[in-house]
Amino acid sequence: MARFIDELQRTHHCGALRLDDVGSEVVLFGWVASRRDHGRCVFIDLRDREGITQVVFDEGIDAPSLALAETMRSEWVIGIRGRVRDRGTMRNPKMATGDVEIEVLETTVFNKSKSPPFAIEDETNTNEERRLTYRYLDLRRPVMQKTFRLRHRLYQAVRRYFDDNDFTEVETPLIVKYTPGGARNFLVPSRLHAGSFYALAESPQLYKQLLMVAGFERYFQIVKCFRDEDLRLDRQPEFTQIDVEMSFINQDMLFKMMEGLVFRMFKA
Template sequence: MLRTVTCGALTIKNLGESVVLCGWVQKSRDLGGMTFIDIRDRYGITQLVFNTDDNSELCEKARSLGREFVIKASGTVVERSNKNPKMATGDVEIKITALEILNPAKLPPFLIDDETDGGDELRMKYRYLDLRRSPVRNNLILRHKMAQSVRRYLDGLDFIEVETPVLIKSTPEGARDFVVPSRMNEGQFYALPQSPQTFKQLLMVSGFDRYFQIVKCFRDEDLRADRQPEFTQIDCEMSFIEQEDILNTFEGLIRTLFKEVRHYDLPEVPRMQYADAMRFYGSDKPDTRFDMQFFELTGWVKGKGFPVFDNAELVVGINAKGCAHYTRKQLDALTDFVKRQQIGATGLIYMRHNDDGTLKSSVDKFYNEEELRVWSAGFETEPGDLVLVMAGSKDKVRKQLSELRLEMGNQLGLRDKNTFSALWVLDFPLLEWDEETERYHAMHHPFTSPKPEDIKLLDTKPGEVRANAYDMVVNGIEIGGGSIRIHDRTLQALMFKHLGFSKEEAQKQFGFLMDAFEFGAPPHGGIAFGFDRLTSIFAGLDSIRDVIAFPKNNSGRDVMIDSPSTIDDKQLKELSIRVQL
């Protein structure tokens, strides 16, 4: 080893020791007779000191060092006269006796420090430099610790880690596939897996009753802060279980991760029906760090001559505690917020519960104080509270009010990133109607089992069939989801029928799975957690990009290596591909 110790290890206990350090020059300070160099590696920073009186040649060499030069420094550990309590090594410095430049460096395009002057695109172009920064490096160390904790927990429960194929078959359900042409099979294509779903089910048929994999998955879809074209899942499956077994096993995993990695005691995770989540929060992934549940006014406000309410399918609102002091300007800003194109509301109604107990609303022309008392009772308001009400079609207005609820949570400081609230959401609809294709699609995937008591509704009321499906939500973010699977060929064929597959199409796409069911498939179910998303929550980040070593930008490009890119004509010819521009 070129070094005897790392740059974050030395303390006052090491005084007098001879050491050799290697790393990058973080900064230098020339004070005339003394030169100070901060040397950095992934473990920390140590101050090196050069004294002209001791060795003028060595001091001159130190002055020639630029930022990010790679150096090897030998010397003796001494006590610092001006100690730095913000550094782990701040009690000591190294009095240098030898200095070797291992590699000079160009001046980096942005400051490599906790607070940098580099924008997102610049840092992505030079990601290998960005990874030298402590916040980004610490995110990847956190990711490593989480992966190790996952493996320890699941190994302790007899799960076996099995790698499944990356070159698989394209299927029509779900997001768009990334496809890979096959040179040896002209005109045919592999797909990159959106998940290892069918393979983990086949492993259950094979008798591997407890499987897991920390696995790369791929989806060719539009990107946002919590999406990348390639992402990582903690993928799990179990045999001979019921839904309760899955919930208990993987609630244990999440609570263990919080305890071991975040040092946070996550309480027992409550459960909520999908229907209740939509009714009380307008979302299947409610942020339960704060209350502010929906209350429906529909039956009480119609027939009073106010067209907005009279013509609405649903009138619903929230109680923003302590916000009666909001000015007209603030209320107008909230109205503008819900009118944004991304939300699409037409307006916002409010009612103040004033400090003197009186009630005042923006629709006093239509509702007297006695009628507003009904609102107050329903929302359980107290003096100082502000009721915000929206009206419209059920599905739209609930989503719109959900966005407003989250905005109020932000404004009131109720969404602290160091506070965590987890929730199981259960019994999702099995199918959802797609207006564009005019047919039902699987809300989760085609292999999800319906509730046995709802199977009879498949032919008459398919939209009312509930799935044996469950999601785990943390702080309003879905971190994992799964289901009890279909393990019977007849029921799987029925499911494909209701998804619009002909018998021939179902056999062509999924015949291998249905054939396997005839050789003794056990009851089974599983779950997959978004590993990038979970890590970003632990790190307190809004985007998953900084917990991925080499992420893509919002256009799906790796600007560092300039990918995707064209390939030459020879490769295209070998793959029998013609490109028309």
């Protein structure tokens, strides 16, 4: 295993290889998505966050790698060094990398895995409770990865938009003084001061108003808020919001700024 990572770093993600790469020697790391044993040849679909590539373990190319591949199971984490080749008449148009495959020259196992409790696929009949119990497995599903990466792109678009419009991002405290009234707070007992409590912030409202008084003029934050309320479709105990405050503006100027933000987010 030491040869991989120490000497052989990953050259490509599993979703990146195309016909232009035929003949190239590559190093891939990922999870075993599926395995097909044809006796003297084993086919494995290798998956990482960018996609899937078919890799071929052939007795005539590297017998030790084939012997290791015969023991592999779903969700093992492996590394391979191999050569890209054209799949010819066996191309798979359903895969972005379906025109090529990798003939394995060398392989290693980073981590073995027990059989997962459900298939790591976009479409699953597994109930939500089981998916949450094995959240780390559920998050391996491509559809979940895409959702989080979309969220990341939206966050970056929000930050770029506000930066382009001279806003300052400020992180306000999440553990605050308890203030009765409005939404119910989650209380946090103090270890040092028995009988005293902090509260989790339900909003940065007071802090952002102080920032305006302090002369920041334009503030934004992507912030966690907490409200101890009954669960409803429009109520969650913990949620993320884009928080904004501006000085020296009227209502129309605020609307224009927010419309520009929505437009930028959809472009992302």
